[in-house]
Amino acid sequence: MKFTVRQIAHLIGGEVEGDDSLEIDQFYKIEEGQKGGISFLANPKYENHIYKTDSSAVIVSDQFRPQKAVKSSLIKVKDPYMAFTELLTEYEKISRKKQSGCEHPVSIADNAQLGEDVFVGAFSYVSPGVKIGAGTQIAQQVFIGENVSIGSNCIIHPGVKIYKESVIEDNCIIHSGVVIGCDGFGFAPQADGSYKTIPQLGNVHIKKNVSIGANSTIDRATMGSTIIDEGVKLDNLVQVAHNVSIGKNTVIAAQAGIAGSTKIGAYCVIGGQVGFVGHIEIADGTKIGAQAGVNSSIKEKGTNVTGTPHYDLKKYLKSQVYFRKLPEIIKEIEEKTNKK
Numbered sequence: 001m002k003f004t005v006r007q008i009a010h011l012i013g014g015e016v017e018g019d020d021s022l023e024i025d026q027f028y029k030i031e032e033g034q035k036g037g038i039s040f041l042a043n044p045k046y047e048n049h050i051y052k053t054d055s056s057a058v059i060v061s062d063q064f065r066p067q068k069a070v071k072s073s074l075i076k077v078k079d080p081y082m083a084f085t086e087l088l089t090e091y092e093k094i095s096r097k098k099q100s101g102c103e104h105p106v107s108i109a110d111n112a113q114l115g116e117d118v119f120v121g122a123f124s125y126v127s128p129g130v131k132i133g134a135g136t137q138i139a140q141q142v143f144i145g146e147n148v149s150i151g152s153n154c155i156i157h158p159g160v161k162i163y164k165e166s167v168i169e170d171n172c173i174i175h176s177g178v179v180i181g182c183d184g185f186g187f188a189p190q191a192d193g194s195y196k197t198i199p200q201l202g203n204v205h206i207k208k209n210v211s212i213g214a215n216s217t218i219d220r221a222t223m224g225s226t227i228i229d230e231g232v233k234l235d236n237l238v239q240v241a242h243n244v245s246i247g248k249n250t251v252i253a254a255q256a257g258i259a260g261s262t263k264i265g266a267y268c269v270i271g272g273q274v275g276f277v278g279h280i281e282i283a284d285g286t287k288i289g290a291q292a293g294v295n296s297s298i299k300e301k302g303t304n305v306t307g308t309p310h311y312d313l314k315k316y317l318k319s320q321v322y323f324r325k326l327p328e329i330i331k332e333i334e335e336k337t338n339k340k
Helices: 005-012 044-050 080-095 313-324 326-339
Strands: 015-017 037-040 057-061 073-077 179-182 187-189 195-197 203-206 217-219 225-228 304-306
Touching (some): 057 080, 217 225, 304 313
Parallel strands (some): 037 057, 057 073
Antiparallel strands (some): 015 073
């Protein structure tokens, strides 16, 4: 599909400097731009690329003032990153082919309820009591357990496994290999050193507009629900244990692990490979650096921490400066001590 620079500018609310009749049919990073493509410039450190790119158009800030001649037409907007995201989103809507009906072979229980324009891919299994909302797309080789509820306009990618009683609300995206609702890690130690399995009788409740990355796992609650609130974004390979709750619009990067009954607030930003102990609370707006080990509650909103165990970010960075100088500091102390 091709669109003119003028049409794109109208869509994202931008103003054009240059030829607005040029046709665009591809997206490129600014350093890899080609004729017929569109790129964006949001980070000033990439500015040098705008003078060399072959992209036909570049989305830039309305405050951008070129220091040299630019070959591309410029679309000036308030926020280039958000405008480019909006453009990608609209393009995906137009280009994505939404399917409906069922491929074969497929197994769908007689009492399963499928809304209008639902698609179920080949080799998928839909158990008794399942409810699937209108427009939801179930890809190939998906297992959906008994009494699962899936809302409207969800996308369930190939190979997802959704255990019984799980609830997934509207507009969620679940990527390949995700397992939702498996047993939590609940075992009671016995006098002889063995462990007895504690039945996990709860479920998983995923609210609207959630995205879950490939091969992530979300355990069912022992009692009640493991809750993923609206707008949460989980990267690939994230482990969410039983009875965890994650607040609205929190984002968690790959390989993070959250132990049981931990409550993470809204609007948190959590880096890759962060580990949480169980039964703690993390305040709204907390930011946690990659590979941090969080071993106690964080109660103040908007706190920034990193390190293992976690530590205030500014103090941690200051400590790292001293740590690098530690050999020189020790040498200076020893010299002063010997002089005495």
